[in-house]
Amino acid sequence: MQDVPGLVAQAREGRPRAVARLISLVEGASPQLREVMAALAPLAGGAYVIGLTGSPGVGKSTSTSALVSAYRRAGKRVAVLAVDPSSPFSGGALLGDRVRMSEHASDPGVYIRSMATRGHLGGLAWSAPQAIRVLDAAGCDVILVETVGVGQSEVEIASQADTCVVLLAPGMGDGIQAAKAGILEIGDVYVVNKADRDGADATARELNHMLGLGEARGAGDWRPPIVKTVAARGQGMDEVVEALEKHRAWMEEHDVLTTRRAARAAREVETIAVTALRERIADLHGDRRLETLAGRVVAGELDPYTAADELIAGLTEPEAG
Structure with missing residues (x-):
């Protein structure tokens, strides 16, 4: 049996081993899970949860790593919850702790955790909400949730994040897929990554056109911005952070953030x-x-x-x- 109060206190101090043990209790559906959640309940609610989704190959992991760098420059404590496909043999995450994010492994202000979907559809692990609460209560300012690259079933991320970032890339047929996958309904910020490739401007124009054909928006409604990036070189990431902070401010001003979090809890x-x-x-x-x-x-x-x-x-x- 784990010393839950002790683990929670250590997690609040930023000790990664304590955070890891708490998330392991969540993933393993431990009999102590109720005790863990009861201890964390009054401590959570301060983190900004950002979901990143998109088709395979658009550069989600590279973009996530670049976002971590951008938020660390701003002095934020950052957590990454990278949800991977499950191994058919062990049930564990196939990609481990993400090779592309290894540059942040020694940074005490960054916590990275991979979780396996374990057959759960929708791009997220079933235990993701509780894991997010652990990271929130541990004092993280920003939690980046990167989902499995499974295409159309990834809309579930919209129900778990405060802000949902949808990534696309030129030359991958994403413009056509956008209409099918339902991502025009879930995206709060759109990122056209690999913008140094041919077709990036066309992809951004097509996406902008599709957003214009969507539901009519009032004067005060949020209009999702489209940001072009080259995540591998860190280009455009400050603009992504600026778009995210604007969306957060808009949600707080219009009481949308509280409504989203209440729906998430429900x-x-x-x-x-x-x-x-x-x-x-x-x-x-x-x-x-x-x-x-x-x-x-x-x-x-x-x-x-x-x-x-x-x-x-x-x-x-x-x-x-």
């Missing part, structure tokens, strides 16, 4: 509740209550919906009592 609570119910239902296989209800359905005494209602009532009544 989804997290719902996921935990549904998971708990699913576990109880899984324990019912071979249970007499389920067999009895199934028999009544076969006999025509009950329809399956009424039987399901009775089953759910039986699962929830002990908790209510």
Whole structure:
């Protein structure tokens, strides 16, 4: 058993080993997870969570590393949560701690963690919300969440971040994919990376045109900016940070940030509740209550919906009592 209060205190002091242990408790769905979350609840809420998404090959890891450098120059403590595809053998993250971010490994003001999706669709690990809370409570000013490069299913990042950055690159058909993938709905800031390549201006124009065809915006509504970068050389990253800070200021001014975070918390609570119910239902296989209800359905005494209602009532009544 881990000393949770001790780990939390050490994490607040910026000790990476304590942060790592807390996130490991999250990923392993430890019996101490409730204690961990209860201890972290009053400490979280100060970090700015930025999600980075985009198709494979657009330079997400390179852009994330360049953003870390930009925020470190501004004196911010930065955490990176890099969500990778799962190994089919170990279930762990395939890319480890990201070779491209190795330049930040010795910086005490940067914490980098890879998490495996473990088969979870949507580009994020199921435990990402709790891991974000750990990093938030540990005193990080900015948390960068880089998602799996899985294309159209990455829209989930929009529900976990305060600001969502969508990366595109010229010559990859991203302009056509933009309309299909739903990214015009989730992007708060758009970045055309590898802007030194032919077609970068055309990609930016096409994206700007598509955004113009979107829903009508009022005078005070946020208009997602399009920033061109060459992340491998750090070009344009200060402009990305400026766009992010403008979006944050706009959200605070219009009370959007609080609304987004409340919606995020609601989804997290719902996921935990549904998971708990699913576990109880899984324990019912071979249970007499389920067999009895199934028999009544076969006999025509009950329809399956009424039987399901009775089953759910039986699962929830002990908790209510």
